[in-house]
Amino acid sequence: MDASTKVADKRGQSSADKRTRMNRRWFFFFISPWLIGFLALTVGPMIFSFVMSFTNWDMMTQMNFVGISNYVNLFSDPIFLTSMKNTFLYAAISVPLNLLLSLGMAYLLSFHLKGMRFFRTLYYLPAIVPVVASTILFTNILSSNGLLNKMLGFFGIHGPSWLLDKNIVLFSFVFLAIWGVGGTMILLLSAINSINDSMYESATLDGATRMQMFTHITMPQISPVIFFNLITGIIGSLQTFTQVYLMTKGGPDNASQMIVPYLYTNAFSYYRMGYASAMAWVLFAVIMVLSVIVLKSSSAWVFYEEEVK
Amino acid sequence: MKGWKKLGLAAMAAIAMLTLSSCGSGNASSASKDGKITIEFMHWGGTDTYKGVYQKRIAAFEKANPKIKVKVITVGDNYDTKLLTMVAGNKAPDVAQVAEDGTGFASKNAFISLDSYIKDNNMDLQKTYGNGSDLYKWKGHVFGIPDRGGAGVLYYNKDIFDKAHMAYPNDKWTINDFYRAAKKLTKRDKKGNITQWGTSYADYQAAWGSFMMTNGGSLVKNGKATVDSPQNLKTFTDYTKNFKSSSISYQTAEDGVNRFQQGKVAMTLDGMWWILGNSQVKGLNFDIAPMPGKYSWSTGSALTISRQSDKAHRAASWKFIKFMTDVKAQKILGASLGDIPANMKVLEDPGFIKQKITGKTYDLATIAKDQKKVKIDGIFRGPWYSEAITECTNEVKEMLLGHQTPKQSIDNLQAKVRAILNKY
Known part of the structure; x- marks a missing residue:
C-alpha cells in the first residue's frame, strides 16, 4: 500500500467518523424532548417520591426523616x-x-x-x-x-x-x-x-x-x-x-x-x-x-x- | 464519552431550570411602578359565586383603596388541593377563603396569626361574628376573620303545614318537636309508598351534629375521642328511627332530584345557601326557622392571610379582610344574598331582615338567632378534621342505610376517631 492510498483511507475514515458523530448529535437532538421529559417529569419525581416516602412531609412544613415508619x-x-x-x-x-x-x-x-x-x-x-x-x-x-x-x-x-x-x-x-x-x-x-x-x-x-x-x-x-x-x-x-x-x-x-x-x-x-x-x-x-x-x-x-x- | 458528558450536563441543566422555575417564589402579586399593590385573593365556587358574593364588594374595596388592586382566583372544584399545592409551590395567594378544615392549614403554619391586627383595631370577634369565629383559631391564635356566615337551618314548606293545620316551626322547637312534625307530615299511598316526606336529611353533619350537641354529646373533646357517650347513642338512635319513618331514603335520593323544591318534603335541614335558590323556585311557598334544639353546626367561612405574603402585601391583605368583613361590605353581601353575611350587626339590621328575596319576604331574623346558636365541636380544633369527618359521615351513612345499629356505629366511630387522633 503506497502513501497516497494510506492518506485517502485516513481521510475516508475521518469523514465516516464525522458522519457518525453528526448522526449521533442529530439522534440526541431529536430524542431530547422525550429524554428531558422523561428525566424531569418521570425519573426526577420518582426519585423525589422515593425520598419522600421516608419522611413525614405534609407539603407545607419542613420534611423530617422518619425511617421506614x-x-x-x-x-x-x-x-x-x-x-x-x-x-x-x-x-x-x-x-x-x-x-x-x-x-x-x-x-x-x-x-x-x-x-x-x-x-x-x-x-x-x-x-x-x-x-x-x-x-x-x-x-x-x-x-x-x-x-x-x-x-x-x-x-x-x-x-x-x-x-x-x-x-x-x-x-x-x-x-x-x-x-x-x-x-x-x-x-x-x-x-x-x-x-x-x-x-x-x-x-x-x-x-x-x-x-x-x-x-x-x-x-x-x-x-x-x-x-x-x-x-x-x-x-x-x-x-x-x-x-x-x-x-x-x-x-x-x-x-x-x-x-x-x-x-x-x-x-x-x-x-x-x-x-x-x-x-x-x-x-x-x-x-x-x-x-x-x-x-x-x-x-x-x-x-x-x-x-x- | 465526551458527547455523553455534554449530553448529561445539558439534561441536568434543563432539569435544574425546570425545577427552579417551578420552585421560584412566584407570588404574582407585586407592587407596580405607580405604587399600586396587587394582592391575590382565592375563593371557592364558580363564576356565579364570584359575581354573587365578591364582585361588588371587591369593586367597593378597590374604590375605597385606589392603591390596592385585587386579583381574584376562582376555584371551581378541589379548592383545598389547589390551596395545598399553591402553598407547597410557594405561590399561596395573599388572602384565601377557608372553612372547617382551615385548622389543617393553620396547623402547618400556612397562615399568619391575626392577633396583633385584631388588637390594633379593637375588634371583638365574639360580639361581631358570634361563636362561629371560634372555628378559626389554632393554639389560641386567630388565623381567620369570619366573612360568609351560616349555620344549619330548618327550611319548611308553608303550604304543607297549612294543609295539615299545623303551626310553623319556630325558635322554641325542640328536636322532638321536629321529629313529631316530620312523622305527622309523612304521607303514604294505599300501597305504602311515600307520597309526601316529613323531612329530608342524611349523613350531613350540620343536621346530626347539631342534634348531638343539643343532647350534650360531642365527637372530640380536648383532643380525645368522645363518640361513645350515652348522649350520642340516644342522638343516633332517634336520628335513625326518624330517618326510617319520615325522611327520604338514600335509594330514592340517588336520582339527585330536589324534592323539597318539588314541594314533596315538609322540612329539610341544610345550610343557609339554599335560601336564594329556593326563593327562585316557582310555586314553592317556604320559610326558614332556626335549627331545632339548643345548638347549631357552623357552615360559614373566613378570610386568612398567607405566611408567604411579604410585609407590604400583608398590610394590604389585612385592609382587604377588614373591609370585606366590616359592616359596609357585609351589607352588600347581605343585599345580594349570594351568601349569608357573618357580621352580626348586618344580620340584625332591619335593612337585611326586611329585604325582599326574589320579590318575597322571609324570616331572615332566623339567621342571626341561628348564628348565635353555633357551637364548635373539638373535631374542628385540629388538623384531623377532614379525615375524622369523612369517617363520621361513613358511619352515619351505614347506620341510616340499616347496615349497622346505632350502637355499632358509635363503637366503630369511637375506634376510628381515636385512631385518627393518634396519628396527629
Missing part, C-alpha cells in the same frame, strides 16, 4: 388494607373477564359476514367514550332506581342498591370495565385478522375442526397481543382512580376504596405526602412483581413466530 404504618392501616383487598379483587375479576369477553367478541367479529363492519363499530364505540362520561353514565344506570334495576324489574327481579351495598359495590366497577371491552377487542380483532389464511386452509385440508383451529392456530398466533393486554390490563386495573373518585368516592364506608384514590386522599386532603409516597412505592413494587411473574410465565404460552427455528 410510613411503610410499617401502612400495614396497620385498616383502610389501606381494605383498599389493597378491593384493588386486587377488582383486578382479579375484571382483567380475566375483560380478556375472555374481548377474545370471544373479537373471534365472532372476525367472521366475514354481511354487516360485520357495523357490528365492529357498534362494539368498539363504548371504548372511545371518555372514562369520565362513562362513569357518570354508569352512576345513573346503577342507581337504585336506575336503568339496570328497571330492566331487572321487568323480569320480576328486585335489583339491589349497587352503589350503596358494601358487598356488591365492587361489581359496579366490573360492569364499567366490561362496558369498555371494545379497546381490547379491537387489538385482538386486528391480530386475528392478520393471521395468514393459508394456515387455516392447510388445517382444513388436514381435517382440523373449528375448535382445533382456534386453539392451535388462532390462540398461539394472537398470544403476543393477549400477553400485551394482560400486562396493560393488570397495570391499569391496579391504578384505577377516576371511576372510584367519580362514582362512589370509595364508599360506602370504604367498601370500594382502592389504592390510588386513597393515596390521592392522603396526599392532598390529609396532608400526608410522605405516607402517600410510601403507598405509591408499595403499589409500584406490587405491579413490578406481578409484571415479572406474567413476563416469566409468558415463555410458556406466548408464541413469537421469529423464535421458531
